Amino acid sequence: xxxxxxxxxxxxxxxxxxxxxxxxxxxxxxxxxxxxxxxxxxxxxxxxxxxxxxxxxxxxxxxxxxxxxxxxxxxxxxxxxxxxxxxxxxxxxxxxxxxxxxxxxxxxxxxxxxxxxxxxxxxxxxxxxxxxxxxxxxxxxxxxxxxxxxxxxxxxxxxxxxxxxxxxxxxxxxxxxxxxxxxxxxxxxxxxxxxxxxxxxxxxxxxxxxxxxxxxxxxxxxxxxxxxxxxxxxxxxxxxxxxxxxxxxxxxxxxxxxxxx
Amino acid sequence: xxxxxxxxxxxxxxxxxxxxxxxxxxxxxxxxxxxxxxxxxxxxxxxxxxxxxxxxxxxxxxxxxxxxxxxxxxxxxxxxxxxxxxxxxxxxxxxxxxxxxxxxxxxxxxxxxxxxxxxxxxxxxxxxxxxxxxxxxxxxxxxxxxxxxxxxxxxxxxxxxxxxxxxxxxxxxxxxxxxxxxxxxxxxxxxxxxxxxxxxxxxxxxxxxxxxxxxxxxxxxxxxxxxxxxxxxxxxxxxxxxxxxxxxxxxxxxxxxxxxxxxxxxxxxxxxxxxxxxxxxxxxxxxxxxxxxxxxxxxxxxxxxxxxxxxxxxxxxxxxxxxxxxxxxx
Numbered sequence: 001x002x003x004x005x006x007x008x009x010x011x012x013x014x015x016x017x018x019x020x021x022x023x024x025x026x027x028x029x030x031x032x033x034x035x036x037x038x039x040x041x042x043x044x045x046x047x048x049x050x051x052x053x054x055x056x057x058x059x060x061x062x063x064x065x066x067x068x069x070x071x072x073x074x075x076x077x078x079x080x081x082x083x084x085x086x087x088x089x090x091x092x093x094x095x096x097x098x099x100x101x102x103x104x105x106x107x108x109x110x111x112x113x114x115x116x117x118x119x120x121x122x123x124x125x126x127x128x129x130x131x132x133x134x135x136x137x138x139x140x141x142x143x144x145x146x147x148x149x150x151x152x153x154x155x156x157x158x159x160x161x162x163x164x165x166x167x168x169x170x171x172x173x174x175x176x177x178x179x180x181x182x183x184x185x186x187x188x189x190x191x192x193x194x195x196x197x198x199x200x201x202x203x204x205x206x207x208x209x210x211x212x213x214x215x216x217x218x219x220x221x222x223x224x225x226x227x228x229x230x231x232x233x234x235x236x237x238x239x240x241x242x243x244x245x246x247x248x249x250x251x252x253x254x255x256x257x258x259x260x261x
Numbered sequence: 262x263x264x265x266x267x268x269x270x271x272x273x274x275x276x277x278x279x280x281x282x283x284x285x286x287x288x289x290x291x292x293x294x295x296x297x298x299x300x301x302x303x304x305x306x307x308x309x310x311x312x313x314x315x316x317x318x319x320x321x322x323x324x325x326x327x328x329x330x331x332x333x334x335x336x337x338x339x340x341x342x343x344x345x346x347x348x349x350x351x352x353x354x355x356x357x358x359x360x361x362x363x364x365x366x367x368x369x370x371x372x373x374x375x376x377x378x379x380x381x382x383x384x385x386x387x388x389x390x391x392x393x394x395x396x397x398x399x400x401x402x403x404x405x406x407x408x409x410x411x412x413x414x415x416x417x418x419x420x421x422x423x424x425x426x427x428x429x430x431x432x433x434x435x436x437x438x439x440x441x442x443x444x445x446x447x448x449x450x451x452x453x454x455x456x457x458x459x460x461x462x463x464x465x466x467x468x469x470x471x472x473x474x475x476x477x478x479x480x481x482x483x484x485x486x487x488x489x490x491x492x493x494x495x496x497x498x499x500x501x502x503x504x505x506x507x508x509x510x511x512x513x514x515x516x517x518x519x520x521x522x523x524x525x526x527x528x529x530x531x532x533x534x535x536x537x538x539x540x541x542x543x544x545x546x547x548x549x550x551x552x553x554x555x556x557x558x559x560x561x562x563x564x565x566x567x568x569x570x571x572x573x574x575x576x577x578x579x580x581x582x583x584x585x586x587x588x589x590x591x
Contacts, residue, residue: 021371097367099334099357100333
């Protein structure tokens with residue numbers, strides 16, 4: 001409860017800063033827009049050549065894309081500092097600041113900076129999902145809506161958890177961004193149907209770096225193609241990975257306590 | 262119970278050794294070799310509640326490492342630390358409630374936020390009631406002259422403004438123990454005075470225990486009655502500032518303003534005195550006050566030259582500390 005209140009306060013302060021820096025806000029928002037436009041264009045280009053991608057239409061692939069963007073936006077908005085914990089906090093010694101305060105250092109790190117670039121991703125993801133699902137004439141029911149909401153939230157958790165697990169390497173090598181990137185880039189696969197890939201990669205995207213749970217399986221459910229439990233697995237997988245990440249984070253913290261860098 | 266208790270405290274770091282060149286870098290990658298560096302070497306001391314103690318030593322002597330262990334950031338390699346009866350590393354969060362830390366030129370405030378907002382966030386982190394916060398803010402704003410700064414973002418502040426803000430943020434939760442790492446570095450005299458005054462009041466009003474590392478001996482002289490001196494990780498002195506001054510401050514300087522320029526003939530001086538500089542009409546002497554007195558020198562000089570004015574300099578702590586480092590304390 002106390003942490004929720006604190007997060008709210010951090011968030012409001014951050015918001016004031018954005019409003020103050022209108023230009024930076026606009027640049028951030030438009031760069032998000034251009035990046036997303038590039039991503040969408042890539043899909044359009046692929047689908048123009050192969051209008052039917054192993055039984056997936058352009059609009060169906062767009063749905064996958066939108067779901068990934070939506071889930072990722074939570075990581076971008078709320079946990080972006082995990083990317084830079086080494087470069088911005090450990091290297092400069094600012095990490096010490098978290099350790100002399102009476103709150104959880106991981107919470108402090110995450111709350112320290114709400115990233116407004118994520119808002120653009122959220123909106124674009126939302127628009128793409130709505131647009132594609134409209135043209136797909138999905139027969140919505142409560143289960144399907146629930147599946148989409150859980151996929152976005154649970155998917156966000158998967159994104160954050162994987163970044164948490166990889167960012168812990170910062171306690172050993174300081175700059176953890178390349179490690180995080182190496183894992184994070186797997187989410188690109190989830191913008192296309194997993195049936196495209198070899199069974200090993202499909203398994204990896206389901207159980208190891210489970211970005212497939214963010215888009216592919218929930219989409220199968222919503223499109224009425226499959227009703228595997230995997231469509232609802234992302235919140236559980238996300239929480240499991242979070243627990244692993246938090247355990248590793250504590251190992252990293254212990255190491256920081258003995259080396260101080 | 263002492264506020265800070267340190268017994269045989271030791272911190273050893275393993276430092277990867279690298280051979281020079283690219284080949285060396287590769288070798289280090291696959292066969293890392295480590296050397297042990299003893300940053301803090303079995304030191305012991307204790308601070309009573311309400312004491313203000315100076316912790317001095319050259320860069321790399323082990324000051325910051327000690328403070329990091331006292332704040333709970335680092336775990337000791339061996340030995341015993343208690344701050345207000347707690348193990349600061351194992352009970353880090355509980356310890357954090359009762360301590361305040363200023364890390365030199367690093368800021369603990371939010372770069373883009375106005376000072377008032379930053380302080381409010383800090384207050385919320387420490388769960389300070391709004392009424393108390395408002396009262397303290399008013400007091401601090403007055404003593405540290407922050408009124409004009411409250412609506413200013415930290416990034417737009419000068420060094421001195423930042424440090425004053427930093428101190429307010431460090432003391433807003435009324436910590437019982439405060440660690441200050443170089444709180445006056447790079448600041449002008451007026452700001453230094455204000456900061457020292459603030460710390461003195463806090464210490465007097467609330468009985469705050471202060472451990473202060475500094476290169477500025479003015480800080481020490483004004484604030485601390487006791488100093489700890491650390492050199493290569495070892496505590497080489499723990500005692501009154503006066504004792505050091507008396508033991509090592511036997512050399513004084515004396516300045517003369519002469520009528521007319523320069524010396525016509527060599528000056529005869531009592532034993533234990535020597536000329537250290539001479540420029541135009543000013544003459545500077547250094548003397549050992551055990552071997553000769555200031556009045557002996559003054560009368561000797563005045564009998565040979567026409568003197569307009571003269572002054573006696575206080576013992577200079579910088580040179581005293583240098584002597585101690587050079588191995589003069591045994």
